[in-house]
Amino acid sequence: MGNTLVKTQLNDVKNFLGDSILTLENFLNEATISQLNLENEEDLQYNKLIFANLRKLAVYSEEGLDACSVILQGSPFQKAAAEKTLYKIYHQCIEEFFSPKNDAWFEDSRSAYTGRNSIKFYRNVTDPIVQLVKSLEGEFQRIREELEYYETDYRTKMIQSK
Template sequence: MGNTLVKTQLNDVKDFLTKSISILENFLNETTIAQLNVETEEDRAYVKLILANMRKLVVYSEEGLEACSVLLQSEPFQKAAAEKTLYKIYHQCIEEFFSPKNDAWFENSRSAYTGRNSIKFYRNVSEQISNLIKSLESDFQRIREELEYYETDYRTKMIQSK
């Protein structure tokens, strides 16, 4: 891919991460477990798991945002480093959103084909959490589709270099 295309994607991802971080931080800073009307101890533990995953997603996104900012300011533009960064963002942010390692929720891939939201929770969650994830999902899906190229391209390069 040409430098211009990679740089454009880096800018797009930077804007996406900035917006996602803002939305997640606002939710995390303004919402308490008590406000989410948690009824049972199991539900409370599950909500804590969801919130922990959201905090992890913010940290990964902030790291990706910082890397994007540094690369976009560097002269000359470092295409290889930018591609590696986009690959890392794909794995740490996008994949973590759709399939968190702590199993806070899961992706129902069949839902994506029907135009419905594909993120499903293992238990009933508050409307605030559900609405938050729904509001983020379309942007995460869009960036996922844009960055899937780096997933296959980077792996191909790694295999060829061996």
């Protein structure tokens, strides 16, 4: 891929991460588990898991945003570093959103065909959490489609270099 295309994608991902961080931080700064009025201990523990995952996603996104900024400020443009960064963002941010390691929620891949949101929760969650995830999902899906190339391309390059 040419330098211009990679740089454009890196800029796009940087803007996406900045917007996502703002949305996540606004939610996390305003919402508390005690405000959710949870009825039982299981719901409380499940919502703590969701909040932990949202905080982790915010941290990964901030790290990705910082990496994008450093590469974009560098001269000359480091295409290899940019591709590696996009690969890491794909795994640390995008994949973590759709399939968190702590199983806070899951992706119902069949929903993509119906035009519905694909993120499903294992238990009932409050409307603010549902609305947050819905508000983020569309852009995460768009970036996932753009960065899937780096998933296969980067792995191929790593295997060939061995």
